[in-house]
Amino acid sequence: MPELSLSRIRSVGALRVLLTRPGGVVVSVHAAPVTLSTIVVAVDVGKTSAMLSATDSARKRLLGPVEFAMSRSGLAAAVHRVVAIVPPSAQVKVGVEAAGHYHRPVLDYRWPVGWEVLEFNPAHVAEQRRVAGRRRIKTDAIDLEAITELALAGRGQLITDRAVGIGELAAWATHRSRRVATRSATKNQLLGQLDRAFPGLTLALPDVLGTKIGRLVAAEFADPARLSALGVSRLIRFAVARDVAVRRPVAERVVSAARDALPTRDAVVARRVLAADLGLLADLDTQIQSAECELAALLPLSPYATLTSVPGWGVVRVSNYAAALGDPDRWPGPRQIYRASGLSPMQYESAGKRRDGKISREGSVALRRALIDLGIGLWLTEPAAKAYAGELKSRGKHGGIITCALAHRATRIAYALVRDHASYDPARWT
Numbered sequence: 001m002p003e004l005s006l007s008r009i010r011s012v013g014a015l016r017v018l019l020t021r022p023g024g025v026v027v028s029v030h031a032a033p034v035t036l037s038t039i040v041v042a043v044d045v046g047k048t049s050a051m052l053s054a055t056d057s058a059r060k061r062l063l064g065p066v067e068f069a070m071s072r073s074g075l076a077a078a079v080h081r082v083v084a085i086v087p088p089s090a091q092v093k094v095g096v097e098a099a100g101h102y103h104r105p106v107l108d109y110r111w112p113v114g115w116e117v118l119e120f121n122p123a124h125v126a127e128q129r130r131v132a133g134r135r136r137i138k139t140d141a142i143d144l145e146a147i148t149e150l151a152l153a154g155r156g157q158l159i160t161d162r163a164v165g166i167g168e169l170a171a172w173a174t175h176r177s178r179r180v181a182t183r184s185a186t187k188n189q190l191l192g193q194l195d196r197a198f199p200g201l202t203l204a205l206p207d208v209l210g211t212k213i214g215r216l217v218a219a220e221f222a223d224p225a226r227l228s229a230l231g232v233s234r235l236i237r238f239a240v241a242r243d244v245a246v247r248r249p250v251a252e253r254v255v256s257a258a259r260d261a262l263p264t265r266d267a268v269v270a271r272r273v274l275a276a277d278l279g280l281l282a283d284l285d286t287q288i289q290s291a292e293c294e295l296a297a298l299l300p301l302s303p304y305a306t307l308t309s310v311p312g313w314g315v316v317r318v319s320n321y322a323a324a325l326g327d328p329d330r331w332p333g334p335r336q337i338y339r340a341s342g343l344s345p346m347q348y349e350s351a352g353k354r355r356d357g358k359i360s361r362e363g364s365v366a367l368r369r370a371l372i373d374l375g376i377g378l379w380l381t382e383p384a385a386k387a388y389a390g391e392l393k394s395r396g397k398h399g400g401i402i403t404c405a406l407a408h409r410a411t412r413i414a415y416a417l418v419r420d421h422a423s424y425d426p427a428r429w430t
Contacts, residue, residue: 032091032116034152041082041094041115042147044140045070045103051140052078054085055148065141070102075109083112093118095151097125097143107159118156120147157330169298170323176291177320183284190218190277196270197222197263204257205250209281212244217254219278222271224261231255295319303328307414309423312377321374321414324367334415341368341411343404359404374414375406384430385409 036057044051053064062085068074086092092115096106099122111117128146129135150156187209194201194208201208201217201224208214216239221227230238232251239246264270296315299305304322307313331337338344342363345356361368378385385406392402413429416422 032093034093034154035091037087037089038091038093038152039086040148040151041092042144042151043094043096043103043106044143044147045096045099045106047102050075050106051144052082053141053144053148054082057152059148059152065144070105075106079109079111092116093151093156095120095147095156097147098122117159118151119159120150120156124150124155157327165298166302166322166327169295169302169319170326172291172294172298173316173319173323176288176295176316179284179288179291183281183288186277186281186284190274190281193270193274193277194218194222197267197274198224198258198261199263200257200261201254204253213239213246213250213254215278216242216244218274221258222274223267224258224263227255227258228261292316303418303421306417306421306423310378310382310413310417311424312379312381313374314377317370317373317377320366321370324364324370328415328418331415334411337367337415338371338408338411340364341371341407343368343371343407371407371411372403374410375403375408378410378413379403379406382426384426 034057038057039062040055040057042053042055047070049067049069051065051067053066054062056062063082066078066081068078082092092112094111094115094117096103096118097120103119107117107119125143125146126135128149129138129142132142132146132149134142190209191202198217198221205211205214205217208218217227220238221230227235232248232255235251235255236246236248239251292315299308299315299319299322302322304318307318307321308315325331325337340363342361342365343359346358346360348355348357375385379389379402380386388409389402389406392405397405409429413424417424
């Protein structure tokens, strides 16, 4: 085995040690271990205020709980009180429970040099309350105790420069996902208005909003009487003048649908709503394209850059995976990633008998969707994955099982490529 070398020791609000093999391949990441000099500063964040406590490794309360305003001056005053009681040689761990986006200012605050900043999953904090026999009792003080116990047990996600960079990527990926969901809902509403204003158009053009001619008709000829009067030849010339190429058979189908259309009584109102929604749809398309440009610029700077070398894995798929996974260094292996997605089967074993059920769905929905999407990308484009899926189908496996199997394959490939900083090699994954 090659000799391990210490590549760097860097302070990012904490002592962070990266062990690498020669060549720069990351082997592991370690936060400072808990010692007798460790002091845990637990922070429970709310929308306008937060609670803070300081506890040593012997579970002796040194400060708090104290409340402070969620402002620069409020947090600075609370940190000053902690600094006043912390010995110079103490190792400080700051534990912050995730609270949507409200805890982000606390994570990004410039804590004293050498202090370790950890983020805790709210589900883990709730589980720690249950372990302490307080499952149905939730107060700020009890949450602070739970955060303290988790920090002393070595739990929590270390906040680093890399995590901040991935956070930017995640923000754009999430923004794009929300805009795509909004666009889908807007399209559904648009189709409903089209059915009122121009019945039969979706029969002539099955994908009205997915084609240029469909959007042109929806925007300019929501009134079928106008399109019927225009005729086929003039429709073709009208489209060409707006850089839309349309074949004569398509134009004939659309004009024929306009002549046979039977608009509803509220067609006039439907056309007005349709015009407003078309403007909204165009704006959403612009925002989605802008988000994809940001992702294309950020992804090469992230540890996930090599994943785009895999067939079927473009910028959007990889960015969604990176956003759901976070800092890759905190995952020991692909098994833990797959289990965290909730794709692992439920398992019951007693008296030597074992029964596996459906997928557990216990975990991150975003990660589950990202892994499934990566698996579908392999299924559609990668020859070995296609053969694997075909083999499973020939054995009578249904689509859900095949999808999970390909998601599992995608998990192993993605983890290995990020870990080794390597590009995809088909020979390795046949």
